[in-house]
Structures are given as C-alpha cells and as structure tokens.
Amino acid sequence: MIDPSPKQNRNARRAKRLDIDDWHVLIVDDQRDNLNIATEALRFHGAHVQTASNGIEGLEILETYSPTLVLLDLSMPEMNGWDMLKAMRDNPDTQKIPVIALTAHVMAGDEANVMAAGFDGYIPKPFSVATIVLKIQSILAQRQRGDAV
Amino acid sequence: MTLVNQTVIVVEDTYDDMQLVSTILEHSGIQVHVARNGAECLELVKTMSPAMIITDLSMPVMDGWTMLKQLRSQPETNDIPVVAITAYYSVDVAQDARDAGFDAYFAKPVSPLQFVSHLRALLAE
Numbered sequence: 001m002i003d004p005s006p007k008q009n010r011n012a013r014r015a016k017r018l019d020i021d022d023w024h025v026l027i028v029d030d031q032r033d034n035l036n037i038a039t040e041a042l043r044f045h046g047a048h049v050q051t052a053s054n055g056i057e058g059l060e061i062l063e064t065y066s067p068t069l070v071l072l073d074l075s076m077p078e079m080n081g082w083d084m085l086k087a088m089r090d091n092p093d094t095q096k097i098p099v100i101a102l103t104a105h106v107m108a109g110d111e112a113n114v115m116a117a118g119f120d121g122y123i124p125k126p127f128s129v130a131t132i133v134l135k136i137q138s139i140l141a142q143r144q145r146g147d148a149v
Numbered sequence: 150m151t152l153v154n155q156t157v158i159v160v161e162d163t164y165d166d167m168q169l170v171s172t173i174l175e176h177s178g179i180q181v182h183v184a185r186n187g188a189e190c191l192e193l194v195k196t197m198s199p200a201m202i203i204t205d206l207s208m209p210v211m212d213g214w215t216m217l218k219q220l221r222s223q224p225e226t227n228d229i230p231v232v233a234i235t236a237y238y239s240v241d242v243a244q245d246a247r248d249a250g251f252d253a254y255f256a257k258p259v260s261p262l263q264f265v266s267h268l269r270a271l272l273a274e
Contacts (some may be wrong), residue, residue, distance in 0.1 A: 018164070026188075027227075029264075032196075033197075034182070035181060036193075036196070036197075037181075037182060040182055040183045040184065041183060041244075043185075044167065044183055044185055045164070116154075122212040126180060128171070128175050128181070129159070129167070129171045129175075129181050129182070129183045130168055130172040130175055130181070
C-alpha cells in the first residue's frame with residue numbers, strides 16, 4: 001500500500017488554494033481567448049468575475065459594481081484602456097480601485113508609459129493560468145507597500 | 150506535430166495538480182485553459198475546439214468518467230483526444246481508463262519531458 005489515505009490527501013491539497021474567495025474582479029478585454037483564460041484562472045481560486053469587451057462597457061459596469069480590482073486591456077475598439085483608466089481616475093467613486101494593464105507587446109518603455117499613466121502594474125500576454133493570479137497578488141502587495149510609505 | 154500554440158483544456162479541482170500540469174504545458178508553448186470539473190469543461194468546449202483535454206478522474210460536480218462519456222456522445226466533441234491523469238497509479242484504474250475510452254492514462258509524478266513527448270505522439274496519431 002503506497003498511500004492509505006488518498007482521499008484525505010486530496011482534501012488537504014484542495015484546501016491549498018490561493019486565498020482570493022473575497023475578490024471581485026472586472027476584466028475588460030476584447031480578445032475572447034485572453035479574457036477566458038484570466039476568468040478561468042480567477043474562478044478556479046474562488047474569485048468572482050465580471051467581464052466587459054471595451055472601456056465603455058467597463059465604465060457602465062462600474063456604475064453598479066465595486067470590484068476589488070480591474071484588469072484592463074490597453075487596445076480595444078470603442079474605448080481603449082488608457083481612456084477608461086483616465087475616466088476611472090477622474091471619478092471619485094472609482095479612482096482608488098487598483099487597475100492592472102494587460103499588455104500585448106511589452107517593449108522597452110511600455111512599462112514606464114503604463115506606470116506613468118497611473119496603472120498599478122501590468123501583466124504581459126499571453127496569460128498563463130499557472131501564474132496570472134500570483135502576478136496579480138504580487139502587484140497588489142507592492143501597491144499596498146507603496147500606500148504604507 | 151508541434152504542440153506550440155495548440156489549445157489544451159486542463160480539468161483539475163486541486164490547486165497543486167492544476168499548477169503542475171499547466172506549468173508543464175505552458176513551458177511547451179501550449180495555451181492552457183482550465184476547468185474545475187467535467188461540467189465546466191463541457192461548457193468550455195462549446196466555445197472552443199481544444200487539441201486535447203487532460204483531466205483528473207475524481208472531481209466534484211462531474212467526474213472525468215462522466216465527462217468522457219458526454220464528450221464521446223456528441224459528434225462535435227467525440228474525436229477530441231482525452232487523457233486521464235491521477236494522483237496515484239493504480240493498475241485497476243489504468244485498465245478502467247483504457248476500457249472507458251481514454252486516449253492515455255498518466256499517474257503522478259509525471260516526468261515533464263516524457264509527459265509532453267507522449268502528448269505530442271498522441272496528437273500525431
């Protein structure tokens with residue numbers, strides 16, 4: 001008998017999820033595939049997710065939904081991520097919500113532009129279900145440390 | 150047959166196993182989608198055509214056996230290769246998995262290189 005208690009082990013392993021059950025996340029991205037991977041990864045760990053496919057839809061959702069954070073694609077039709085971020089920062093109801101940019105091509109200088117625009121961090125595409133939640137947690141932790149200073 | 154840019158759905162309810170399998174696949178350039186149980190995977194295949202599904206067998210809501218049966222009963226999904234992966238090797242489970250119609254059966258621990266080369270061979274068939 002190699003392992004007499006697989007069931008017990010399985011429950012222990014299941015419990016070892018990332019602790020994000022209380023997260024409410026708004027993901028704004030026009031590319032279905034990216035949006036799906038981010039949604040699946042967050043839901044896997046118990047987070048609640050709402051999605052929008054452009055900035056206008058995203059702002060509409062924010063009128064009635066106060067998420068823990070927003071994941072925001074930069075280039076989208078109708079309204080891009082830069083403009084949606086600006087609108088959020090101009091509105092007292094939404095200006096303090098952490099916003100993480102989802103970037104397709106990270107080139108030298110992109111990171112500086114994203115941070116200068118007021119994003120709290122960025123995650124390059126394509127997304128990885130294995131790491132996306134860890135990356136988000138590390139950006140939020142950094143932001144908290146920044147607030148504490 | 151290359152695995153790069155292929156889409157694979159990983160069906161796992163435990164964090165460590167999801168993390169292990171998706172990390173191996175993503176390192177090979179595979180785009181990984183994740184579902185927590187068979188029912189979530191059946192929802193996913195309505196919106197995409199994965200090159201392969203890699204699934205745990207025992208899961209809440211809908212297990213891997215039931216999911217396989219459903220996939221095989223639909224013309225749109227009946228030829229998607231489905232690979233079973235379990236936490237512990239069992240001769241009986243391996244036989245049952247073959248009989249049920251899984252395209253392959255793996256037990257952890259898997260060697261990443263061997264695992265990926267097996268998947269590649271399976272896709273080439």
